[in-house]
Amino acid sequence: MLTTKFELHLPYRVVIYLRMSSDRQNPRSPDQQKDVIEELIRRMALPWQTVAVYRDDGISGRLTRKRPGYSRMMKDVKSKRIQADLILVDTFERLTRSDEGAAIRRSIQRMGLLVLTADSGFADPTTTAGRALSAFESIRASEDGRIKAHNVLRGKRDAVRQKQWPGGAAPIGFRLRSVYKQVNGLDEIDHRVPEPDPNTRWIVEEIFRLADELGYGTGRIAKALNNDPRIPDDLKPFHPATIGETLDNEMHIGEYIWGRNCTGLVDEVRKINPLPKEEWVHIVDFCEPIIDRDRWDRVQALRQARREKCPKRDDSKQQIVGLTAPGLALKYPLTGLVHCAHCKRRMTAQSSAPYQTVSGEERRYVNYGCSGIAGGLCHNRQRVPEDWLRETVIELMWKRLELDDCSPDQPAMVELIEIVRRELESYDAQQPDPSAALLAEKQGLEDAQRGWVQSLGNPSLSPIVRQSIESELERAIARCRQIDADLGSRVASQQQRQQALDPQEISQHLQQLAEMLKGSNASAMNLMLSHHIDSIWCDDAGHVTVRTCKLGALAGDLDLFIRDSTSSPVDTDATPARFLANPRRRARLDIKGAIDDDDVAAEANEFAVDTERFAGLGPEWFTEDHFEVPVTQSWAEANALAVAEFRLRSHASMEVTAKYFGKTPPTIRAALRYAKEKFGIDAFGKAISRLNLPNWPRSNAQAVREFMSQPNVTMKMAVAHFERTEPTIRKALEFAKSLQKPDDGEANERSDAA
Numbered sequence: 137m138l139t140t141k142f143e144l145h146l147p148y149r150v151v152i153y154l155r156m157s158s159d160r161q162n163p164r165s166p167d168q169q170k171d172v173i174e175e176l177i178r179r180m181a182l183p184w185q186t187v188a189v190y191r192d193d194g195i196s197g198r199l200t201r202k203r204p205g206y207s208r209m210m211k212d213v214k215s216k217r218i219q220a221d222l223i224l225v226d227t228f229e230r231l232t233r234s235d236e237g238a239a240i241r242r243s244i245q246r247m248g249l250l251v252l253t254a255d256s257g258f259a260d261p262t263t264t265a266g267r268a269l270s271a272f273e274s275i276r277a278s279e280d281g282r283i284k285a286h287n288v289l290r291g292k293r294d295a296v297r298q299k300q301w302p303g304g305a306a307p308i309g310f311r312l313r314s315v316y317k318q319v320n321g322l323d324e325i326d327h328r329v330p331e332p333d334p335n336t337r338w339i340v341e342e343i344f345r346l347a348d349e350l351g352y353g354t355g356r357i358a359k360a361l362n363n364d365p366r367i368p369d370d371l372k373p374f375h376p377a378t379i380g381e382t383l384d385n386e387m388h389i390g391e392y393i394w395g396r397n398c399t400g401l402v403d404e405v406r407k408i409n410p411l412p413k414e415e416w417v418h419i420v421d422f423c424e425p426i427i428d429r430d431r432w433d434r435v436q437a438l439r440q441a442r443r444e445k446c447p448k449r450d451d452s453k454q455q456i457v458g459l460t461a462p463g464l465a466l467k468y469p470l471t472g473l474v475h476c477a478h479c480k481r482r483m484t485a486q487s488s489a490p491y492q493t494v495s496g497e498e499r500r501y502v503n504y505g506c507s508g509i510a511g512g513l514c515h516n517r518q519r520v521p522e523d524w525l526r527e528t529v530i531e532l533m534w535k536r537l538e539l540d541d542c543s544p545d546q547p548a549m550v551e552l553i554e555i556v557r558r559e560l561e562s563y564d565a566q567q568p569d570p571s572a573a574l575l576a577e578k579q580g581l582e583d584a585q586r587g588w589v590q591s592l593g594n595p596s597l598s599p600i601v602r603q604s605i606e607s608e609l610e611r612a613i614a615r616c617r618q619i620d621a622d623l624g625s626r627v628a629s630q631q632q633r634q635q636a637l638d639p640q641e642i643s644q645h646l647q648q649l650a651e652m653l654k655g656s657n658a659s660a661m662n663l664m665l666s667h668h669i670d671s672i673w674c675d676d677a678g679h680v681t682v683r684t685c686k687l688g689a690l691a692g693d694l695d696l697f698i699r700d701s702t703s704s705p706v707d708t709d710a711t712p713a714r715f716l717a718n719p720r721r722r723a724r725l726d727i728k729g730a731i732d733d734d735d736v737a738a739e740a741n742e743f744a745v746d747t748e749r750f751a752g753l754g755p756e757w758f759t760e761d762h763f764e765v766p767v768t769q770s771w772a773e774a775n776a777l778a779v780a781e782f783r784l785r786s787h788a789s790m791e792v793t794a795k796y797f798g799k800t801p802p803t804i805r806a807a808l809r810y811a812k813e814k815f816g817i818d819a820f821g822k823a824i825s826r827l828n829l830p831n832w833p834r835s836n837a838q839a840v841r842e843f844m845s846q847p848n849v850t851m852k853m854a855v856a857h858f859e860r861t862e863p864t865i866r867k868a869l870e871f872a873k874s875l876q877k878p879d880d881g882e883a884n885e886r887s888d889a890a
Contacts, residue, residue, distance in 0.1 A: 142250060142262045146614045147183040148221040151249075153209060154191035155230045166191045169226035173254045180258070183614070188218050197233030198281065200240070201721065201746075206231075214247055221248075221621065227255045228273035233281045237274035248624075296394040296417050300327040307385055308371075309333060309340035309426050330387070330423045337426055339367060343382055344427050347435045353442065354379040359512030362715070373715040376511045383439060389432045390425035393418050463726035463741070468502070468522055469661035470529060470672065472722045472745075476506040477675035479514035479713035483507065485522050495798070504674065514713040516676040520765055525672070528763055529682060530653050533668060536684065536759075539650040544639030549646070552686065553637055559697060560633055571626055578619045581612045588612075642689045652730065660730035666744035667691040670758065678765035685750050686757050691743050697753055719747055771799065772806035773814075779804060780811035780819035787824055833864055837872035840865060 152173055154166035162168075170189065177184055192205040200206060212218040223244060225231045231251060232240050241251050241261075252258045253273065260266045292302035306312050311333035317326035339361070346352040346360060354376035361367060361374040386393055394417040397408045467485070474483040488501040502522040508514030533539070538548040588609045592602065635641060645667075652664045668688030673681045687697060722745040731737035743749050750758075772779075775797070783793055790801045797804065808820045833840075836858070843854055854865050 142260045144180075144258065144260065145182065147185065147618055149187045149219055150184045150222040150224050151209060151213065151218065151220045152186060152189045152224050153206065153231060154189070154226075155195065155197060155203070155205070156193055157196055158194055163193075166193065169230060169254075172226055173224050176254050176258070182258075184222070187220055188212065197229055197231070197277070200232065200234065210244075213244075213249060219622065221250070223249055223251045224258075225251065225253055228253050228270075229277045229280065231277075233277045237277050238271065241270060241274065293394065293417060295327065296392065296419060296422075298327075299329065299419060299422055301330055302394060306330050306333075307387055308382060309337050309388065310423070332424055332426050336371070339371070340382065340388055340426050343379060344388070344431055344435055347383060347438065348431050351438065354383070355510035358510070362512045373513050374511060375513070379511075380439075383435055387423060388425065388427045389429055390423055391418070391420050392422035463724040464659070465726045465728070466658040466662050468526070469658045469665065470504075470522075470526055471658075471662060473662070473666065473669055474504050474520070474525070474672045474674060475719070476508065476514060476516050476713070477673040477679075477681075478516045478711060479506065479508045479715060479717055480719065481506060481508050481514065481717040482719055483520070483674060508713065508715070508717070513715045513717075515711075516674075516713070518674060518676045518678055518765065520674050520680065521768065524766060525680070528680075529665070529669070529672070532682060532761055533649070533653065533665065533684075537646055537649070537668070537689075539646060539653070542643050542646040542650060544643045549639060549642055552642070552689070553639060555686070556690070556697075557637060560636075569626075571623060574619045574622055578616055581616050581619075585609060585612050585616075636690050645689045648731075655730075657728060657730050659725040660727040663725050663727055663730075663740060663744045666749070667740070670750050674765070678767075680763040680765060682761045682763070684759050684761070685753065686759060687753070691740070691749075697757065721745060721747055770806070772803055773810050776807040776811040777815055777817070779807040780815070780817045783808070783819040783824060784817070832860065833867035833871050837868045837875065840868040841872040844869065 152170060154169045156162075156165040174186075188209070190205040190209040192203045195203050209218075209223075213220055213223075223231075228237065228251070231237075234240070244251055250261055251270075252261065256269060256273075259269055261270045295302045300315075301312055309332060310330040312328040313331050314325045314328050316323040318324075342364075343357055343361070346357045352360065357379045358374040358376045361379075362372055382388070395411060395415055397410050399408050471485060472482060475481065476483055483504040484507050485502055486505045490498050490500045492498050503519040504522060504525060505519055506514045506516040509517060536548075538546055543549075588605045591597065591605055592609075597605075649664045649668070652661045655661065668684050670683040670685055673683070724741055724745055727737065727741070731740065779793065779797065782788070782796065786792075788796065790804055794801045794804045805820070811817045812820060840854065840858065843849060843857060851862055851865065855862055858865065860868075
């Protein structure tokens with residue numbers, strides 16, 4: 137059985153981590169934690185050296201990925217940029233409050249570090265008692281948060297029933313008025329109650345007016361408010377989603393409903409589960425209303441009509457409350473990688489309504505568009521065809537990485553390994569290898585130790601000298617152990633470098649990428665592309681920039697190449713939008729077992745969804761490729777000339793022309809209109825196909841004439857004989873008369889006159 141030995145009085149290198157949960161707490165809390173840790177080290181006379189201090193202010197301990205200080209600490213100790221042996225915290229709750237506290241402690245221990253807490257007197261976590269204490273600390277950290285949450289919810293429920301504000305910021309249109317009480321002769325805030333805010337009340341009234349009188353939806357309302365000069369900039373921008381929340385908030389008619397949902401964190405993602413109505417707290421006269429009931433009812437009826445017109449997905453299959461899917465299953469492989477070059481928002485894949493072709497096939501147009509257009513947050517109206525962008529990016533990756541041949545000796549791989557080797561050697565040249573000096577120091581210490589041991593064997597040695605030699609011997613032994621730890625870290629770093637230079641590892645990664653790109657699993661394809669593509673930028677002029685990282689095949693070893701520089705985003709000449717966005721962390725992907733090893737899949741997924749996955753790499757590791765969005769023509773525009781020439785040549789009707797080209801009559805009409813505008817060819821109208829239309833009077837004119845020339849034949853007899861109407865028979869006679877020769881006509885006139 138492997139054992140870990142911890143000796144309290146060795147000269148360890150330590151990292152101190154500080155955190156406070158909310159900015160409403162004492163701002164001195166992290167500094168106080170640091171003072172407690174350092175004071176305990178001094179009081180215990182520990183020969184420890186503090187090599188780094190990390191802190192997070194105002195961030196919950198239930199989060200790990202969203203804490204920049206914690207993430208930076210973990211990256212530094214994992215990449216050996218910071219040589220440390222211990223991580224010190226005031227209490228274990230400062231490190232984490234999540235249910236995964238024990239797993240986090242184990243992962244840190246696998247890196248070669250131990251987590252010690254000041255409140256336990258830096259108790260040894262490697263002993264049986266220490267492991268029991270560590271388990272207790274992990275449970276206490278998570279249970280303490282759960283109990284506090286229970287107490288807070290109980291207090292909020294009681295406050296709502298007493299018509300007091302339960303906490304948080306008041307919605308737009310309201311402000312919070314403090315109600316005081318006297319305690320020992322001093323005024324203290326007892327609670328707060330909401331009341332209409334005269335400065336923002338009119339904004340809520342304007343939102344409901346636009347929805348009621350003009351029938352605006354949330355997007356048009358947000359756009360109108362963002363362009364309204366009367367609204368101060370500190371209240372902007374307005375988003376369609378927040379407008380929808382305002383329109384549905386019962387507080388604007390004086391009511392308040394508390395407890396609709398319960399929330400929690402699952403894998404650091406905030407989940408919301410609805411609660412049954414019987415658990416809600418509904419207060420009818422909670423505050424003074426802003427909107428009258430009639431207008432509220434009209435707006436709600438309009439919003440309900442819109443919901444019925446655009447129904448949401450079927451949620452008939454209810455999941456177990458509290459359980460979540462393993463991740464997000466994508467439909468398009470570039471989701472989350474495409475960004476607007478103006479407002480920095482992610483561009484979303486937007487689909488047209490499905491339509492059916494003449495052959496019965498159902499199709500739809502899918503384009504990437506900026507999500508900030510709806511609320512007037514951005515002016516980029518460029519539509520990027522999803523199929524074109526996907527094919528362009530995949531073709532680029534295929535050529536750039538030479539995925540047709542993923543063998544270890546292919547030129548692109550050999551060149552990449554050579555570039556990586558030169559970079560690592562250049563870094564080593566700036567950071568000389570201390571191994572030789574450490575080995576020489578250790579050899580000198582060992583020689584001295586042997587001499588001191590021989591001296592201690594002298595029974596006549598004076599007590600003062602003996603004590604001095606024992607102290608020197610103890611320090612020498614501790615220093616030798618420290619040198620061994622430094623050399624071990626150096627060996628681990630060298631092993632990581634050798635792995636980064638292993639052609640087989642790179643080849644395996646590229647083969648996996650090639651297989652994903654050939655498959656149909658959009659989530660797995662997105663995961664692998666995220667290892668190579670930093671971002672794809674699109675502006676309103678149709679310019680597309682694909683920014684790729686040369687080290688994509690070494691995604692797990694990027695810490696070797698970070699030189700404390702910041703990876704700058706693509707430099708575009710695009711005019712910035714009025715309201716810029718900061719993209720949030722992406723959701724984890726459900727790759728449906730595309731990677732067999734669960735640990736490898738989890739690590740790859742963790743890297744792919746990180747928006748800062750390439751941060752710290754210098755610009756020399758990135759390549760930018762530029763493309764232009766193709767100007768697409770509709771079928772009618774592309775075939776307008778052929779349709780017009782066919783109709784002029786064949787005199788075919790719209791229906792016949794549509795059948796000939798396999799299109800619908802509206803498409804044929806659009807083509808003819810475009811031919812007239814673009815080429816000046818007028819093939820539109822019924823006159824062109826009239827000669828080919830079946831005409832019974834023209835075709836049967838001679839037969840009608842001969843029948844009517846018989847004696848005693850009347851018009852009624854002709855109608856019954858030919859089974860046609862009387863006007864049709866007369867048209868046939870007129871047409872027959874127009875075909876008569878002039879001589880025959882004159883003879884008939886003379887005959888009629890006689």
